[in-house]
Amino acid sequence: MPGRTMFQKIWDDHVLADLGDSFYLLHIDRHIMHDLGGPGGILSVEQRGLRIRNPELTFATADHAISTAKGRAGTSGVGVRLLEGLRTGTRSAGIRLFDIGEPVQGIVHVIGPELGLTLPGALLVCGDSHTCTHGGIGAMAFGIGTTEVTHVLATQTLVQPQPKTMRVHLEGDMAVGVTAKDLMLHVIGAIGVGGGSGYAVEYAGSAIRNMSIEERLTICNLSIELGAKIGMIAPDEKTFAYLKGRKFAPAGELWDRAIAYWRALPSDADAEFDHEVEIQVDNVAPHVTWGTSPEQVLPVDGMIPDTATLADAGKREAAAAALKYMGLQPGRPIIGTPVDWVFIGSCANSRISDLRSAAKVARGRKVASTVRAWVVPGSESVKRQAEAEGLDHVFRDAGFEWREPGCSMCVAANGETVPSGQRSVSTSNRNFVGRQGPGARTHLASPAMAAAAAIAGHIADVRKFEELT
Amino acid sequence: MKPFGVLTATAAPFLRDNIDTDIIIRIERLVGLMGHADLGHWCFELLRYLPDGSENPDFILNQEPYRQSEVLLAGANFGCGSSREGAVWAMMGMGLKAVLAPSFGQIFYNNCFQNGLLPIVLPRTSIEEIISELRPDSGGTSVTVDLERQFVVSPGGREYTFETPPLRRQALLDGVEADDLSLTLKREAEIAAFQARDRWRRPWIYESVEVLS
Ligand code: SF4
Numbered sequence A: 001m002p003g004r005t006m007f008q009k010i011w012d013d014h015v016l017a018d019l020g021d022s023f024y025l026l027h028i029d030r031h032i033m034h035d036l037g038g039p040g041g042i043l044s045v046e047q048r049g050l051r052i053r054n055p056e057l058t059f060a061t062a063d064h065a066i067s068t069a070k071g072r073a074g075t076s077g078v079g080v081r082l083l084e085g086l087r088t089g090t091r092s093a094g095i096r097l098f099d100i101g102e103p104v105q106g107i108v109h110v111i112g113p114e115l116g117l118t119l120p121g122a123l124l125v126c127g128d129s130h131t132c133t134h135g136g137i138g139a140m141a142f143g144i145g146t147t148e149v150t151h152v153l154a155t156q157t158l159v160q161p162q163p164k165t166m167r168v169h170l171e172g173d174m175a176v177g178v179t180a181k182d183l184m185l186h187v188i189g190a191i192g193v194g195g196g197s198g199y200a201v202e203y204a205g206s207a208i209r210n211m212s213i214e215e216r217l218t219i220c221n222l223s224i225e226l227g228a229k230i231g232m233i234a235p236d237e238k239t240f241a242y243l244k245g246r247k248f249a250p251a252g253e254l255w256d257r258a259i260a261y262w263r264a265l266p267s268d269a270d271a272e273f274d275h276e277v278e279i280q281v282d283n284v285a286p287h288v289t290w291g292t293s294p295e296q297v298l299p300v301d302g303m304i305p306d307t308a309t310l311a312d313a314g315k316r317e318a319a320a321a322a323l324k325y326m327g328l329q330p331g332r333p334i335i336g337t338p339v340d341w342v343f344i345g346s347c348a349n350s351r352i353s354d355l356r357s358a359a360k361v362a363r364g365r366k367v368a369s370t371v372r373a374w375v376v377p378g379s380e381s382v383k384r385q386a387e388a389e390g391l392d393h394v395f396r397d398a399g400f401e402w403r404e405p406g407c408s409m410c411v412a413a414n415g416e417t418v419p420s421g422q423r424s425v426s427t428s429n430r431n432f433v434g435r436q437g438p439g440a441r442t443h444l445a446s447p448a449m450a451a452a453a454a455i456a457g458h459i460a461d462v463r464k465f466e467e468l469t
Numbered sequence B: 001m002k003p004f005g006v007l008t009a010t011a012a013p014f015l016r017d018n019i020d021t022d023i024i025i026r027i028e029r030l031v032g033l034m035g036h037a038d039l040g041h042w043c044f045e046l047l048r049y050l051p052d053g054s055e056n057p058d059f060i061l062n063q064e065p066y067r068q069s070e071v072l073l074a075g076a077n078f079g080c081g082s083s084r085e086g087a088v089w090a091m092m093g094m095g096l097k098a099v100l101a102p103s104f105g106q107i108f109y110n111n112c113f114q115n116g117l118l119p120i121v122l123p124r125t126s127i128e129e130i131i132s133e134l135r136p137d138s139g140g141t142s143v144t145v146d147l148e149r150q151f152v153v154s155p156g157g158r159e160y161t162f163e164t165p166p167l168r169r170q171a172l173l174d175g176v177e178a179d180d181l182s183l184t185l186k187r188e189a190e191i192a193a194f195q196a197r198d199r200w201r202r203p204w205i206y207e208s209v210e211v212l213s
Helices: A006-012 A038-047 A077-093 A108-114 A129-137 A146-155 A180-191 A213-226 A237-243 A252-263 A313-326 A352-362 A380-388 A391-398 A447-456 B027-031 B037-042 B086-093 B106-115 B124-132 B166-174 B180-185 B188-201 B203-210
Strands: A015-020 A023-027 A030-033 A058-061 A096-098 A123-126 A140-143 A157-161 A164-171 A199-204 A230-233 A275-280 A287-289 A297-299 A341-344 A372-375 A423-426 A441-444 B007-014 B071-074 B098-101 B118-121 B142-146 B151-153 B159-161
Touching (some): A006 A140, A015 B188, A023 B188, A030 A038, A038 A077, A058 A077, A108 A123, A108 A129, A108 A213, A108 A380, A123 A129, A129 A140, A129 A213, A129 A230, A129 A237, A146 B106, A146 B180, A157 B180, A164 A180, A180 A287, A180 A297, A199 A213, A213 A230, A213 A237, A213 A352, A252 B203, A341 A352, A352 A391, A423 A447, B027 B086, B071 B124, B098 B124, B106 B118, B188 B203
Parallel strands (some): A030 A123, A058 A096, A199 A230, A341 A423, A423 A441, B007 B071, B098 B118
Antiparallel strands (some): A287 A441, B007 B142, B142 B151
16 A cells, blocks of 8 residues: 555544545634634524534634724724624634734734644634645645635534645755745746646645745645645644744643654655646746736746737636736836835735845835835734844835735735736735736735835846845 | 526626636625625626726626526636635626536635535536537527536537536535535534544644633
């Protein structure tokens, strides 16, 4: 019998019942809720006359619909209602809420790992598609819909079809100025936004092993942009060092037992995957998207593609519509495209290492007069750490706005939008039509590339900036 | 959830790949706490309406006879992106009952079954063939979807078989009583037994969140 993949090991340990035809009833170890889905989720359980089965395994925070302005000024009426709903609901259900103003509030996918709620081998869900982020710790984590949230709250389980497995090997050393974000944009460009559909993806290889935990979280965050609900990376000594001492991580004798279990999680050497992909990372350049899907991406020194040459009718139609929406001319370099907005934040890139890398570019420089630039830390902890390092001053001095933690302009759920027709370089994960506001034109990039665009006033190659090394 | 019978209805061609759930329903509309049915008005908002709020005549679902469509003939990776179940509610709110596509976003695919919107996976070539048989001028735009026997009949009478996960298919055919939650609630004893075993095997999962106040 061949060995087992990490995915299979974790899956097997959560199977409560085999429902046939590759559907299973799975136990849910951790459930996180946010202000958009949380209030309705709790209400739906009550409406069905049920109780919340394991309130101690569910956690909540506010991130999507709250304002990220100072003092949370400008949270809309609906945002306030949602937050109130979350407060009342979690209080009556006995669910722990990390409210605004508390020292650990932040974006769901940033605070999960930070608090040690996310653990290797744990099955974690959240009513949000970027839940795959938590796979960077070695958890099996995926986004769920509203009905599924109700199911989890009422039963602490979920009915799921078992996905196939894919392993993406990322081998080699990333060049200077290239980040985990660039690498994943490259991978999405290569495999396509539907390429991971139906798979649980494991990222492996020397480039992954050499990455910090925060970089691994960025890699896994973008799995859903590959079409994969689940992305995961084997836990290693770095993972354990990252988790040790975190608020909800096991301690003492529990820690020793947990670590013994975690060490056995990585895929066996002879494990078989349904699909394997190998990508050399040495020559990958900083990337930026040109279209309205994350797969519509190119190296920053590349040319905006001529869509007429695409063979596939579906892709051709999508690409032509994207170019029109983005207001771009095929065949021209993407560098030099004027930018109106820069957004540094989101669960893809709002951790401390992201802010450090953007600050390196911003230090001692000025944001172009034609650009409005925001930095939105992913959590209160990130914000505190950044302020302790003086990064807030670096950004402010350069002309960036330094804001409060939340999803902000990644999703435009609270009126924090890029105005129609304006162009933004954003470190978030979705360049969909209207994602940052109706008519907004989004280019996805790394934090360093976003900072470079803010300074230059147009899409720029961060490798042309000094002090990077 | 209503039982899904045999559906014969107008099918609209909408072959663009990677239609994401942000396009299907904007987040602002979901934040607005609207009823599910009301979301139908905002379904495909950015494609369906012009900036001044009037209908965009170029959008297929604004054209006759496709205004009455209950079936969508879609491109690959339909429903990718955000997990928002509101995308399914919005589509059902505007009268859609089935989507045929070469592939679907996984979370969207699951969400469809929870609400009774039928996602059907068919090869792109089959979908293109069905589209080529649409005759909007002479009223030949209807397809038949038979979930029980798992086939689609094109306007020209060609049959295409498809597969739906048996568990999901049965739930759709039976309607409300077979939803996941009703069935899982009957397994309470199994859940309790699992947790008791699991506590012993992986105590940190439970204890590390209990000891703290
Ligand atoms: S930052 Fe953006 S992608 Fe991440 S959870 Fe918030 S809205 Fe979703």
